[in-house]
Amino acid sequence: MDQETANLLGVVISVAAVLGTWVPLLRRGPKRRLQFYTPLPGTFSDAHAAAAVVRGHPQKTTVVRVANTGRVSLPTDDWDGPLEVRFPGRVVESAEQTGARPADLRVFLSVDGDRATIAPLLLNSTDLVELTITTDAPSPVRVHARIRDVVKVGRKKWVYPPGTGKDGALLRGDKIMTFVVFPALFFALGLFLFLNTDESAVRTIAIWALPGIAVGFIGFIGIAVRRSRAWRPSPQ
Structure with missing residues (x-):
């Protein structure tokens, strides 16, 4: 695989990761549901x-x-x-x-x-x-x-639990892993790839794709937290 193709593939992966998570996160839901x-x-x-x-x-x-x-x-x-x-x-x-x-x-x-x-x-x-x-x-x-104007009462089949607390709530350990450890790993991997002088196609794809995957991961966590809260009763 030549460098131009690798660059294009990395950009496609990065854009897909961002759009796949942030479009649902920012999209407005139905008016009446x-x-x-x-x-x-x-x-x-x-x-x-x-x-x-x-x-x-x-x-x-x-x-x-x-x-x-x-x-x-x-x-x-x-x-x-x-x-x-x-x-x-x-x-x-x-x-x-x-x-x-x-x-x-x-x-x-x-x-x-x-x-x-x-x-x-x-x-x-x-x-x-x-x-x-x-x-x-x-x-x-x-x-x-x-x-x-409500066609039917639809069933929500599954709600992804972003944390290990009750109903998927984020506990302190979950927040550390999600907002500290994982971002640090993304940053470390990106730094390693940047400093590595190997000009392989895999390195090129990873350099372009990693930022989008990182942003997409943040969007995915945002979706999971929002949906989990939407189906969680208030504390008594």
């Missing part, structure tokens, strides 16, 4: 879901988080009925609110057969409600609501 998420462990689809025995019958417990991930509020007037967390073919034994963002957000929660329902309420952008629901047996989770 409601989503739900079932964090692991404890989802009904998880083989290690928490199990309990109540009155001699095996039960399953899961956590369901519903969040307004749009850019505008969803006022009560826009709702055409309650929000329903459904467990087809099963019986909901109990349901309780176990978290929210902001912390003082409270919902009117009731149980009806195979579902738990939340009465219409004002959900501002980034508001979140966490429910802990127990049924008589495993079942897929479905969430339904009729809200103006």
